[in-house]
Amino acid sequence: MGLDFHSPKTTRYLQVYDYYKDLIIHGKLEEGTKMPSIRRCCEQLGLSKTTIETAYLCLAADGYIIARPQSGYYVTGRAAKNQAKKAAKRQEEPKQKILYDFTSNNADEDSFDFDLWRRYIKSALRQDKRMLTYGESQGEYELRETICNYVINKRNAVCTPEQIVIGAGSQSLLNLLCPIIKDKQKVYFHDTPFAQGIVIFEDYGFEIVENFEDADILYMTPSNMTSLGDVMSVEKRLEILKESASHNRLIIEDDYNNEFRYFTKPRPCLQGLAGGEHVVYLSTFSKLLLPSIRLSFMILPYDLLPLYQKKRALYNQTASKVEQLALCQFLRDGHLDAQIRKLKRLYSNKTKQLCYELEQVFGKNASISTGESVSIVHVKLKSNLSNQEFCKKALQYGIKLIPSYIEEKGYAQIALSTCEVPSNKFSEVVSLLKQIKE
Amino acid sequence: MGLDFHSPKTTRYLQVYDYYKDLIIHGKLEEGTKMPSIRRCCEQLGLSKTTIETAYLCLAADGYIIARPQSGYYVTGRAAKNQAKKAAKRQEEPKQKILYDFTSNNADEDSFDFDLWRRYIKSALRQDKRMLTYGESQGEYELRETICNYVINKRNAVCTPEQIVIGAGSQSLLNLLCPIIKDKQKVYFHDTPFAQGIVIFEDYGFEIVENFEDADILYMTPSNMTSLGDVMSVEKRLEILKESASHNRLIIEDDYNNEFRYFTKPRPCLQGLAGGEHVVYLSTFSKLLLPSIRLSFMILPYDLLPLYQKKRALYNQTASKVEQLALCQFLRDGHLDAQIRKLKRLYSNKTKQLCYELEQVFGKNASISTGESVSIVHVKLKSNLSNQEFCKKALQYGIKLIPSYIEEKGYAQIALSTCEVPSNKFSEVVSLLKQIKE
Numbered sequence: 001m002g003l004d005f006h007s008p009k010t011t012r013y014l015q016v017y018d019y020y021k022d023l024i025i026h027g028k029l030e031e032g033t034k035m036p037s038i039r040r041c042c043e044q045l046g047l048s049k050t051t052i053e054t055a056y057l058c059l060a061a062d063g064y065i066i067a068r069p070q071s072g073y074y075v076t077g078r079a080a081k082n083q084a085k086k087a088a089k090r091q092e093e094p095k096q097k098i099l100y101d102f103t104s105n106n107a108d109e110d111s112f113d114f115d116l117w118r119r120y121i122k123s124a125l126r127q128d129k130r131m132l133t134y135g136e137s138q139g140e141y142e143l144r145e146t147i148c149n150y151v152i153n154k155r156n157a158v159c160t161p162e163q164i165v166i167g168a169g170s171q172s173l174l175n176l177l178c179p180i181i182k183d184k185q186k187v188y189f190h191d192t193p194f195a196q197g198i199v200i201f202e203d204y205g206f207e208i209v210e211n212f213e214d215a216d217i218l219y220m221t222p223s224n225m226t227s228l229g230d231v232m233s234v235e236k237r238l239e240i241l242k243e244s245a246s247h248n249r250l251i252i253e254d255d256y257n258n259e260f261r262y263f264t265k266p267r268p269c270l271q272g273l274a275g276g277e278h279v280v281y282l283s284t285f286s287k288l289l290l291p292s293i294r295l296s297f298m299i300l301p302y303d304l305l306p307l308y309q310k311k312r313a314l315y316n317q318t319a320s321k322v323e324q325l326a327l328c329q330f331l332r333d334g335h336l337d338a339q340i341r342k343l344k345r346l347y348s349n350k351t352k353q354l355c356y357e358l359e360q361v362f363g364k365n366a367s368i369s370t371g372e373s374v375s376i377v378h379v380k381l382k383s384n385l386s387n388q389e390f391c392k393k394a395l396q397y398g399i400k401l402i403p404s405y406i407e408e409k410g411y412a413q414i415a416l417s418t419c420e421v422p423s424n425k426f427s428e429v430v431s432l433l434k435q436i437k438e
Numbered sequence: 439m440g441l442d443f444h445s446p447k448t449t450r451y452l453q454v455y456d457y458y459k460d461l462i463i464h465g466k467l468e469e470g471t472k473m474p475s476i477r478r479c480c481e482q483l484g485l486s487k488t489t490i491e492t493a494y495l496c497l498a499a500d501g502y503i504i505a506r507p508q509s510g511y512y513v514t515g516r517a518a519k520n521q522a523k524k525a526a527k528r529q530e531e532p533k534q535k536i537l538y539d540f541t542s543n544n545a546d547e548d549s550f551d552f553d554l555w556r557r558y559i560k561s562a563l564r565q566d567k568r569m570l571t572y573g574e575s576q577g578e579y580e581l582r583e584t585i586c587n588y589v590i591n592k593r594n595a596v597c598t599p600e601q602i603v604i605g606a607g608s609q610s611l612l613n614l615l616c617p618i619i620k621d622k623q624k625v626y627f628h629d630t631p632f633a634q635g636i637v638i639f640e641d642y643g644f645e646i647v648e649n650f651e652d653a654d655i656l657y658m659t660p661s662n663m664t665s666l667g668d669v670m671s672v673e674k675r676l677e678i679l680k681e682s683a684s685h686n687r688l689i690i691e692d693d694y695n696n697e698f699r700y701f702t703k704p705r706p707c708l709q710g711l712a713g714g715e716h717v718v719y720l721s722t723f724s725k726l727l728l729p730s731i732r733l734s735f736m737i738l739p740y741d742l743l744p745l746y747q748k749k750r751a752l753y754n755q756t757a758s759k760v761e762q763l764a765l766c767q768f769l770r771d772g773h774l775d776a777q778i779r780k781l782k783r784l785y786s787n788k789t790k791q792l793c794y795e796l797e798q799v800f801g802k803n804a805s806i807s808t809g810e811s812v813s814i815v816h817v818k819l820k821s822n823l824s825n826q827e828f829c830k831k832a833l834q835y836g837i838k839l840i841p842s843y844i845e846e847k848g849y850a851q852i853a854l855s856t857c858e859v860p861s862n863k864f865s866e867v868v869s870l871l872k873q874i875k876e
Contacts, residue, residue, distance in 0.1 A: 014594075054673070057672075058711060061676050061713070062710060062712075106571040106572065114563070114566050118560070118563050121563060121760070122556070125552070125555075125559060128552050130730070132544055132545045132547060132549075132550075132728065132729065132730070133545075133729055134724075134729040135730055156452075156455070156456075168606045168610070168756040171754055172756055175641075195752055196752055199749065199752040199753070203616070204642060205643060234492060234496065238495055268452065268455070274499065274500075290570065291573075292570070292571065292759035293758070294755070294757070294758055294759075314637040315609060316607045316609055316634065316732070318609075319606070319732070319758075320606075320732055320757075321730035322559070322730065323758055420570075
């Protein structure tokens with residue numbers, strides 16, 4: 001790199017800076033080398049003292065050179081160290097590679113009609129004028145309206161578009177929610193604890209309590225109470241609502257995967273059963289469409305609405321506007337129902353196939369069951385390993401499993417989500433599991 | 439809506455529920471109407487007592503009916519009230535309509551090559567397999583790598599892709615940052631206070647301090663110190679870095695709009711001048727491309743990295759994966775430089791035109807100046823109104839202006855951002871401003 005001094009005066013020191021930085025980074029000026037004195041440098045380059053001084057100050061501030069009193073500037077070892085650091089970073093994480101992830105919520109290749117979605121994205125992108133603005137902080141109104149109709153019809157929710165807030169994932173919504181429910185501080189996770197929820201509450205200084213009675217916030221996943229997808233009965237729902245109301249507890253209802261039921265129609269959501277009060281409803285489209293589409297929504301109860309509306313203008317919307325507009329039209333055209341039917345068919349077929357393969361190989365040594373969720377297989381294997389030990393051993397073969405929360409001596413109990421792993425790998429995996437067991 | 443009882447048993451109560459809910463919502467069963475007794479309803483519909491009871495319980499929980507002891511169930515006024523509430527909501531906010539927003543960062547219609555961007559989105563959407571997964575929590579690696587090269591070359595930053603975190607907007611990034619810098623609690627906004635930053639710090643319980651010396655976090659926008667876009671000199675930057683290091687202050691450098699300079703080349707960022715230490719660097723592509731594209735990034739210093747990496751897996755990425763991949767290729771193909779040149783040309787021409795129109799109409803009664811930023815015009819008008827009063831009056835004409843923070847008796851001082859308002863509206867606006875002045 002050479003020096004070109006035909007550019008405006010103000011940027012010359014930057015060129016001097018870049019020039020030396022480059023030499024140092026690439027090892028052409030080694031650690032300990034003395035830099036030319038400022039005076040000599042001025043003469044050599046035909047530049048003013050200020051220019052050189054500024055450049056040297058920047059280089060020193062940057063750590064490339066260091067001033068030694070009564071002696072001058074010297075090249076430091078910083079650049080070299082940085083290179084070493086970089087190299088070290090790269091070599092991290094040589095973990096066991098996961099070949100078959102049965103814990104994953106990633107989608108199956110056949111789960112989504114990409115061509116259809118591309119058409120909606122393309123049509124959204126054609127709305128040039130709408131792309132020029134930040135858009136509504138709460139989410140595009142037409143999408144909120146469409147979602148509102150959807151949850152009223154499908155989930156028996158009670159709400160208006162004014163109560164619906166769009167965000168890029170449930171965590172983005174919890175980031176909006178936590179600051180407006182700060183009068184409550186103790187959160188109880190009623191069903192399977194949700195690590196990505198816990199972290200957000202903790203970030204805001206909320207306490208996660210072990211005991212139901214200590215809580216003033218209940219985080220519930222009534223459509224997915226356990227890893228097997230158990231669903232809460234309406235009676236139990238009503239009971240919890242009554243009890244929560246009498247203790248002034250706020251319920252956060254995370255309704256993800258409510259559509260993926262084997263046997264039953266989805267139960268009405270808590271939000272609707274409670275008449276829209278004292279319940280914050282959360283749901284997402286990432287699991288129905290594609291994990292990479294970050295679109296979730298929450299329904300705020302009327303008593304939290306004024307607080308939210310007061311602060312609303314201060315928060316930028318996180319979800320992509322193109323994806324919001326595409327989803328809106330996709331929903332309006334009625335594609336979601338077809339997509340849900342498709343997913344249920346796909347995952348339930350995969351689940352059946354996996355059950356069959358497991359039965360063929362393990363016979364009487366395993367009891368295999370499916371829960372309410374269409375994509376989960378539960379396996380109870382005769383084994384001296386604990387659930388955790390079994391999963392750990394499976395990982396050595398590249399298989400990631402869900403350990404059951406129920407332990408029973410003489411058995412290893414595990415669950416497998418059939419979402420991600422393609423079905424043509426199932427027999428391979430089952431043979432590997434057979435080896436572990438033995 | 440009729441009742442169809444050929445469906446599975448478990449969902450019948452829902453149909454009864456829906457049936458009555460519908461009648462009530464549409465006013466066919468008015469407030470105070472007595473519901474048929476459970477026994478009679480069983481007979482009429484030929485369903486079991488449990489089914490009807492569950493449906494009534496749901497309707498009651500929902501607030502549509504209410505039980506009166508020893509008498510039966512009655513329709514409440516809830517549905518009617520809800521309708522009224524909805525209607526009331528709609529009528530809110532009849533505020534003065536803003537016709538010309540000179541405070542807006544929304545983009546000009548001509549600022550963006552939509553066709554070009556659509557091509558990149560389409561090509562990203564073709565990567566079916568990648569859309570099936572949630573993607574990297576920190577942001578797609580290839581985009582981080584590309585951004586890393588960009589900030590090293592253009593901003594003199596010192597970093598590796600491992601230090602770069604992608605998010606859907608600066609607020610999403612602050613949501614990740616605040617929890618890992620909790621050992622510090624007092625934030626000072628060194629330059630123009632940034633409302634959307636303040637709200638996030640306050641959400642996490644940080645204190646916003648009035649005094650520089652009390653702070654342990656400095657939030658700085660050295661490339662945009664004032665509404666006029668004043669840029670901090672390198673000497674001042676070095677001084678602040680030195681002082682911050684000696685007081686163990688963390689600097690958050692929000693480098694937005696660093697590219698939009700009239701006179702000077704962008705100054706090297708604080709992050710680079712500090713050798714990548716003790717500075718968190720924030721920047722966004724929303725302002726360079728389109729406000730609706732939610733893509734920002736931060737560079738974490740090495741000492742915060744382990745903390746972030748420990749928690750990273752718990753946070754889902756907020757930015758759209760399609761847009762991440764599209765931006766990555768857009769950057770790699772070198773389109774950003776052309777886009778920046780285009781924006782500078784466009785906004786600087788608009789700014790010149792507005793200055794000209796103002797000079798023509800106000801003559802000696804106004805002094806008009808432009809700052810370092812290509813899109814801001816500063817106007818000092820002879821007037822008995824204060825800055826705020828002038829802006830308030832302008833709003834009555836549908837014109838939204840930025841009041842200057844400098845007050846001088848006998849003058850109204852205002853600023854106008856030329857981003858959003860199309861240039862063919864300028865003479866209209868200037869005539870209106872003339873009326874206010876008089």
